Amino acid sequence: MSDTINPAALHHLPRFITPPGETDVLMVVTGILLLLGILAFGILFFRLHTLPERLAHKSQKIQFEIVAILGLIALFTHMHIFWIAGLLLALIDVPDFGTALGRIARSLEKMAGIKTTEPSTDLRSESTAAVGGAGEAQVHDRARKSDRTVGPIKPESIPASQKEASHA
Numbered sequence: 657m658s659d660t661i662n663p664a665a666l667h668h669l670p671r672f673i674t675p676p677g678e679t680d681v682l683m684v685v686t687g688i689l690l691l692l693g694i695l696a697f698g699i700l701f702f703r704l705h706t707l708p709e710r711l712a713h714k715s716q717k718i719q720f721e722i723v724a725i726l727g728l729i730a731l732f733t734h735m736h737i738f739w740i741a742g743l744l745l746a747l748i749d750v751p752d753f754g755t756a757l758g759r760i761a762r763s764l765e766k767m768a769g770i771k772t773t774e775p776s777t778d779l780r781s782e783s784t785a786a787v788g789g790a791g792e793a794q795v796h797d798r799a800r801k802s803d804r805t806v807g808p809i810k811p812e813s814i815p816a817s818q819k820e821a822s823h824a
Contacts, residue, residue: 708742719745
């Protein structure tokens with residue numbers, strides 16, 4: 657091969673034209689930029705795609721698992737409505753009904769005199785603790801008199817009256 661330039665070519669060639677047998681620097685730089693661009697786009701896509709899940713995880717929402725499942729469904733089905741539903745669910749505070757219903761159930765068990773299955777950390781009932789002073793003294797007096805542990809006090813049963821025929 658000769659290093660002479662073709663007579664039809666210009667005498668001054670641009671820098672991006674490489675001589676035969678040498679490395680094409682422009683192609684290498686373009687390839688590296690293309691790979692970095694694809695990697696940056698993928699990272700941006702996955703960060704944006706996991707936005708609802710990260711929002712629900714940061715605020716420790718109850719519905720975190722549902723948001724995560726909606727995100728996975730949106731990722732694999734390419735149906736964006738699941739992602740939007742997950743984002744809305746992550747932004748909304750769903751009230752915690754479980755705690756309130758559990759407290760109601762425990763209170764009803766105490767009122768009915770049913771032994772609870774889970775041990776309570778406080779030996780006094782919540783109503784006794786709220787009353788304090790006099791109410792607490794009455795409970796302790798009853799416990800001393802009967803020499804047994806303090807438990808729920810059953811209300812006196814009132815005999816039911818005869819129902820009328822029209823209500824039966």
